[in-house]
Amino acid sequence: MSIRKAKNGTYIVDVSGGFHPVTKKRIKKVKQGITSYKEALETERELREQIQKNTLVTKKNITINKLWNLYSDEIIEHHKQTYINTQTYNYKAHILPYFEKINIQKISKQDIKDFREYLLIIKLSPNTANKIIILLKKIFDVGIEKNLIKINPAKGLKKLTVEKKNMDFWTVEEFKCFISQFDESENNYKIFFYTLYFTGMRLGEILALTWKDINFISSEINVSKTFSIHKGEVNITTPKTKYSNRRISINKSLTNELQLWKVEQNNLLESYLLEQKEDTQVFQFNHTYTHKDIIYKQFHKILKRQSSLKKIRIHDFRHSHVALLIHNDEDYTVIKERLGHASITTTIDIYGHLFPSKQKSIADKLDNFF
Numbered sequence: 001m002s003i004r005k006a007k008n009g010t011y012i013v014d015v016s017g018g019f020h021p022v023t024k025k026r027i028k029k030v031k032q033g034i035t036s037y038k039e040a041l042e043t044e045r046e047l048r049e050q051i052q053k054n055t056l057v058t059k060k061n062i063t064i065n066k067l068w069n070l071y072s073d074e075i076i077e078h079h080k081q082t083y084i085n086t087q088t089y090n091y092k093a094h095i096l097p098y099f100e101k102i103n104i105q106k107i108s109k110q111d112i113k114d115f116r117e118y119l120l121i122i123k124l125s126p127n128t129a130n131k132i133i134i135l136l137k138k139i140f141d142v143g144i145e146k147n148l149i150k151i152n153p154a155k156g157l158k159k160l161t162v163e164k165k166n167m168d169f170w171t172v173e174e175f176k177c178f179i180s181q182f183d184e185s186e187n188n189y190k191i192f193f194y195t196l197y198f199t200g201m202r203l204g205e206i207l208a209l210t211w212k213d214i215n216f217i218s219s220e221i222n223v224s225k226t227f228s229i230h231k232g233e234v235n236i237t238t239p240k241t242k243y244s245n246r247r248i249s250i251n252k253s254l255t256n257e258l259q260l261w262k263v264e265q266n267n268l269l270e271s272y273l274l275e276q277k278e279d280t281q282v283f284q285f286n287h288t289y290t291h292k293d294i295i296y297k298q299f300h301k302i303l304k305r306q307s308s309l310k311k312i313r314i315h316d317f318r319h320s321h322v323a324l325l326i327h328n329d330e331d332y333t334v335i336k337e338r339l340g341h342a343s344i345t346t347t348i349d350i351y352g353h354l355f356p357s358k359q360k361s362i363a364d365k366l367d368n369f370f
Contacts, residue, residue, distance in 0.1 A: 002014055002015050002016070002044050003037070003040045003041070003044055006032070010032065010033050010034055010035060011034040011035075011036070011037060011039070011040035012030065012031070012032045012034070013029075013030065013031045013032075013034060013040050013043045013044050013047060014028070014029075014030045015028070015029045015030075015044060015047040015048055016028050029047040029050065031043050031047065061103035061104070061105065062103065062104045062105055062143065062148050062149060063100070063102075063103075063104065064095065064096060064099040064100065064102065064104055064139070065096065065100070066148070067104065067139045067140065067142055067143045067148065067149075068091055068095075068096070068139055070142045070143075070146060071138060071139045071142045072084075072087075072088070074142065075087060080235075080237045080238075081228065081230060081235045081237065082228050082230075082235070082237075085230050087135055090131065090132050090135055091135065091139075094119065094124075094132055095132065095135065095136055095139070098115055098118065099115075104140075104143065104148075104149055105149055105150075107153045108153055109153045109154070109156070109157065111153060112133065112136065112153050112154045112157055113157065115133075115136075116129055116132075116133055116157075116160070119132060120160075125162075126160035126161065126162050126163075127160075127162045129160055130159045130160055130162065133154055133157060133159075136154050137152060137154035137155060137157075140152040140153065140154055140155075168310070168312045168313070168316045168319065169312065169316055169319035169320040169322070169323045170310065170312060170316070170317075170320040170323075171320075171323065172324060172327065174309060174310060175197055175320060177306060177309055178193070178302065178303075178306070178309060179193065179194065181302045181305040181306055182302065186298075186302075187261075187264070188261065188264070188265075188268075188283070188285050189295075189298050189302075191257050191258065191261045191283075192206070192283050192295070193299075193317070194254060194257060195250075195254065195258070195283075196314070196317045197317055197320060197321060197324075198250060198251065198254050198321070198324075199221060199248050199250060199321065199338070200248075200317070200318045200321030200322065200325075200338055200339050201221075201223060201248070201318075202226065202239075202244075202315075202318065202340075203292055203295065203314055203315065204226035204227050204228055204239075204292070205223050205225070205226050205227075205239060205244070206282075206283070207226075207227035207281070207283065207289075207290060207291065207292065207295075208225040208226050208227035208236060208281075209221065209223075209281070209282040209283070210278065210279045210280060210281060210282060211262065211276075211277075211278050211279075211280055211282060212278040212279060213282070214258060214282065216255055216258070216259055218249075219249060219250050219251070219252060219255045220247050220248065220249055220250065221247065221248045221250060222247050223239065223244065223245065223246050223247070223248060223340065224238070224239070224245050225237065225238060225239065226238070226239050226244075227281075227289075227291075228291075228292075229289065229291045229292075234289060239340065243340055244340035245340075246337065246338070246340050248338055258282075261282075262276075262282075265280075265282075265284065265285075268285070268286070269284070272286060272287040274287060295314065296314065299314055318339060321338075321339070322335055322339065325338070
């Protein structure tokens with residue numbers, strides 16, 4: 001019972017309101033020293049109203065979903081689809097289930113800390129938890145901008161410490177070991193990974209390549225877009241940063257291999273009653289687009305063939321390319337140029353021709369690899 005009599009004759013009102021949806025702690029309000037039963041009944045009613053006001057969402061309360069809808073309108077207008085997809089997933093998978101029934105106006109900084117602790121409890125990494133808190137802060141910022149809330153409870157929250165991972169890469173010998181695992185029927189994938197290794201391109205960039213992006217006369221690849229698929233819909237967008245627009249010199253051997261693959265692909269597409277065009281995906285292997293999941297599957301399939309080979313990620317091909325260039329004593333600035341890093345603040349036109357002789361020397365040095 002919520003009302004009970006104490007030994008001294010006064011009444012104690014002990015009202016429980018279940019568990020707080022944010023802190024997960026039991027909601028409880030207790031008041032002692034009440035002189036009459038009538039006063040105790042009135043006190044019980046008041047305490048229950050206080051609990052209900054502080055924990056339940058009413059029409060006057062601001063919900064997290066209301067703020068999210070305002071925020072999502074903004075990111076749809078100003079961001080790429082891949083960014084939108086990531087933010088939407090983090091919101092629906094983690095933020096919404098936790099805060100769905102909460103009056104946002106009542107949330108404190110401690111509640112945000114508790115939420116972050118919850119993210120760690122469910123085995124998310126500190127880095128992922130930081131990203132989700134940043135998203136939550138941005139959502140609250142929109143609420144402040146629209147005068148729906150007065151303070152941002154996530155503001156000023158110090159990031160969790162993230163342990164930096166060792167940068168993995170393959171040496172030349174390790175890459176040779178990997179490439180030797182392909183059989184004749186997998187030549188298309190073999191050329192794909194050759195290109196990945198000798199250009200340092202991102203996975204999305206290489207999947208976005210079309211034949212018009214490759215100049216076989218000058219042995220150059222023009223990088224100007226990135227490729228992704230979301231729910232079956234193909235998205236071709238600009239690269240990760242403006243500095244990612246670049247031209248990459250390639251060695252003669254890789255140029256020849258790509259020319260041979262172009263002929264092979266043409267015959268392959270004809271078997272599907274398709275015509276190879278200048279805007280055909282360079283690494284299209286059948287009647288449909290090649291996407292990252294197909295590449296991941298083939299990559300892990302090949303890795304399993306040699307248990308002694310160090311396991312790396314596909315993104316680590318970029319690191320491996322850098323290691324290869326450093327091994328060849330290439331200039332630090334030129335390496336950044338090939339990788340598309342934002343360290344040289346100049347126009348794209350100048351950027352592409354900044355070190356033409358150096359770029360060519362890189363390609364020539366790599367020729368003796370094949």
